[in-house]
Amino acid sequence: MLDFKNVSLKHGTKTILTNVNLVVAPRKITTIIGPNGSGKTTMLKLLSQTLQPDQGRIVFADEKVAYLEQNNELFEPLTVTELLEIGLTNEVPDSEFMYRIIQRLGLVEMADQLVDELSGGQQQRVWLAYALCQRPDVILLDEPTAALDVHYQVELLNVLQEIQTEYNLTVVMVLHDLNQALHFSDFVWLVRGNGYVDRKTAQQCYDAELLSSVFQTPVQIIEIAGKRQVIVELS
């Protein structure tokens, strides 16, 4: 169980959340979408307890939560394998699991390289592997595809979805790409930046009026090869 119960939070004078009640769907993928500065990262920080609400509370059972922030830094030079082994040490070390994650995230060839010497996109995959190696019940991911090319964006989300299903993980992530958010999620939280958050199923979000109002930008929903796609109208 991981819920927002009557949570209110301001950053300075800016209202981020007002009496928000939300249930994180267990063993499902929830994606947070919304405009820049609306409070998406703040919500992940609340769920990870790196930030406390002004009012209300985040309700936890005894889930193990792994939080992958937008920017991650190493404080000493480590190879990919060395970093992932640190992730494993909290639990019964499971190098077989670690090797599967290395394979699934396409990291085999760089397993012995220093993390700092990898490209931004490669490092992003390594940090996701690190979070998974902690064997969390809940994984919080802030823009996990941000530095990736389109191939690896889709690849990473596919692998994440497979691992989520296989290990019954609860995933809460922030994405900016609306098509990816709706395609890979069960639930979507739409953060409006005025204190309010709508919780919808991903299917309910294929709604041009809804998305246009959240982003204050005209969008259309069209169908390509039988699949709905969100198109942002360019002026």
Ligand SMILES: Nc1ncnc2c1ncn2[C@@H]1O[C@H](COP(=O)(O)OP(=O)(O)OP(=O)(O)O)[C@@H](O)[C@H]1O
């Ligand atoms: N520690 C802080 N102190 C003061 N204001 C903050 C702090 N952290 C965030 N804010 C402000 O709160 C608002 C929400 O920030 P947050 O990072 O949660 O937004 P976001 O939706 O994740 O944005 P983006 O899409 O740009 O990553 C922003 O206006 C931001 O400037």
